[in-house]
Amino acid sequence: MLGGSARSLKLAFVIDPVDGLKAWKDSTIAMMRAAENHGHDVFAIEARTLGWRTTETGHPGGAFAEAVHLHLRPDDHDWYRETGREWTPLKAFDAVIMRKDPPFDFEFLTATWLLERAEADGVRVFNRPRALREHSEKIAITEFARFAPSTVISRDLQQIHHFIDETRDVILKPLDGMGGSQIFRVHRNDPNRNVIVETLTHEGQRTIMAQRYLPEISQGDKRILLIGGKVVPFCLARIPKAGETRGNLSAGGTGVAQELSPRDREIAEAIGPVLFKRGLMLVGLDVIGSHLTEINVTSPTCMVEIRQQSGFDAAGAFITAIEHACGLS
Template identity: 50%
Template sequence: MDFLFVVDPLASFKIHKDTTYVMMREAQRRGHAVHVCEPAQIFWLRGGRVSARSLPITLLPVDDLQAHASQHLPWWHEEEAREVALADFDAVLMRKDPPFDSEFFYTTHLLSQGEREGAKVFNHAAALREHPEKLDILEFPELIGPTLVTREPERIRAFHAEHGDIILKPLDGMGGMGIFRVGADGLNLGSIIETLNRHGGTSVMVQRYIPDIVHGDKRVLLIDGEVVPHALARIPQGSEIRGNMAVGGKAVAQPLSPRDSEIAARLGPILAGRGLLLVGLDIIGDCVTEINVTSPTGFQEITNQTGFDVAAMFVDALERRIER
């Protein structure tokens, strides 16, 4: 089969921890052809189909991913790029990292047109648009903690007065960017509101602080509705309140808790039914805090620590979807 991965520039990959890299590696191991393109290389011209200037690549053998990455050695061999209709691939995998900005949004519309022409896109383009990662939890209020989304500063102040210890974050952040904690003393609340809210111009998500964050912000992966049997707890280090690996959180794979399994069983079939082949649930304590659908990660960390081959589970599911 021929797989097209829509990705960030290959040179930016950190192959010792990149999830897309191990997806490609597992696909190639099974004999599938790997092609890549960046979102800017997808186009449509009247009279034709949505196409991409795609680059066929072969992943080179790498024994030590960490050492290989630290020495900036090449990890792929490329052939000549060519223009191919998305529908001519067996699968198109949208793996562009956030943020979900205007250009990401426009790319999903091109992918939707590709789907109308017969392309099989994962995650489905419409599902990417309809499931904003921070706001998606609003559909499942029984699974989340006290949460407010607003553009009105006075509502944020009232939420703080009620709950005392709160987390504020922008709706378009990633990797822990722009997250603030304000305790009962309200120190710097006004300044933080001004920074995030921009005098009422930008929506902010506010959540009651969950003390269980000290045990990790758990990433629970759903693959075609089925849960990966290990969570990846991202544990804040030092005085940091954020567990995101992008800001130095320690990643520890662990068995699912009964609550993790309960949440996965509730959300898995719903999200898979909407065309979301891969989903990353963020869970702190007993509460879902985000539902990640754009480019969920964590495959390598879970596999390296537990021996469970997450990439193999993913490609198994992808092959089944293609054959439907």
Template identity: 55%
Template sequence: MNILFVADPLESFKTYKDTTFSMMRELQQRGHAIAATEPRHMGWRSGGTVNATVRRIRLTGDAHDWFAVTGEAVESLKDFDAVLMRKDPPFDSEFFYCTHLLEQAQREGARVFNRPSALREHPEKLALMEFAEFAPPTLVTRSPEAIRAFHAEHRDIILKPLDGMGGMGIFRVGADGMNLGSIIETLNQGGATSVMVQRYLPEIVDGDKRLLLIGGKVAPYVLARIPQGNEVRGNLAAGGKGVAQPLSDENRAVAEAIAPVLAARGLLLVGLDMIGNKVTEINVTSPTCFQEIHDQTGFDVPAMFADALLDALGR
């Protein structure tokens, strides 16, 4: 099969931990041809098909010069057996427009994963609100007064921007309300920007756990991202320590309730974030942690993903 990855520049990959790289490696090992492009290299001319300047690549096995370009040309996305959308957040306007191009390619016959419309309809912070029974008390608002009332009710809260990633812009405010006004001003920007507010979960000391939902099934291991020092954020990008561990029965029950719902909407791969037994985010744009789980447990997450992809394609 010919498989196209829509991703960030290949030259920016940190291959020792990059999930997209691990997907490429597994698929190449199975004999499939790999190609890559970037959203900025996609285009659509009236009367024609959605195309992209595509680099055909071969993984070399070298840690530094990890890929070799074997060809470059403008190709229609519909001519690939699968198109994997792996562009990292943020979900900005250009990401949004890219999903429209991918959806048009889908209408032309391309098989796109995750489904473009599902990417748009499941913003990573807001998506958990559909599954409120599994989430902590959560508020999304532009109203400073509503945020203050939420704090008065719950006393210990987390505030974060809806478009944040990697732990960026996350604040904790305790019972004393210290700096709440300043934090609201920073995140809310005078009522111009929506803010997500959640009750603080003390179980964060045991890690912000990344569960992987692949093809409607739950991977048997999770990566607990444990905050270090006085940090409240467990995100690896914010200095958290990633510790792989078996999936608990409690977390499995939650994940197995959510996984088939999302899979039916065209979300082949989902990163479900949980603190304790509560879902805090549902990540769909470019979920990671394949290599960390594989390296620490031996469980072959890339193989599980490749199996699910081939099954979705009927191969």
């Protein structure tokens, strides 16, 4: 054993298809590597295999999934070996880590219901399924409105256009997007504003978010990680490429690790303990300038870039928090 606890844990990661993960940047793979480095057994569960059953004899069944036992390798192009595959009750694991990416669609919702049944059987699940359901990554900022920029959440076209007229320069985005998908910057006099609003809202049938455009985006959309309610001391500022208003790495942004500013820390220290008490072990805050714009709870990323540039091992800190939750420290 190279680090971590004196007892090996069986840790299952609920993920999207394994072959679609990119080891050179994926925080989930960083967590898996950290877990194995701490001496734990690592399993991957594709979310589509989650299920529940009982028996005709009345014996308890419970939540189950197809679990793939992995051995992690340092080669980012050939990063794992499959050493076993079996349909397994989730009760067999010491902890289950939910890392499936959005969209938060009906299948994601179903996964949280099934994982909640596993919780009822005593399985430790991180982040907690109920907390995932109750914290929309966009709407969650309403609880901490004192940190947020001017914002409106609505599907009413008149309300959205009034906000654009009043605010003059805004960002429009759907509530279920990720990675910068379908994000628009709209000026009050933009000739395309009507069609953009109509398209995003599906002619008033879908609720969206509008926020005041923050010019500080040029210095980066900062991803601040919270682990076990505590603030990671480095964030990743995702700086838009030329001609872009989105800092998302998937939209071509450049990630620059940097220490937290006093305002960053103020926001994170106010939010971290609140969300941790609700079962959110890992949270990613998005901060532009001095304003909180999103609270990411499904599958927060940027661990790899932060470690490469700052040396801080957020993935290892997360596994240590899991160990503590499992009673190993």
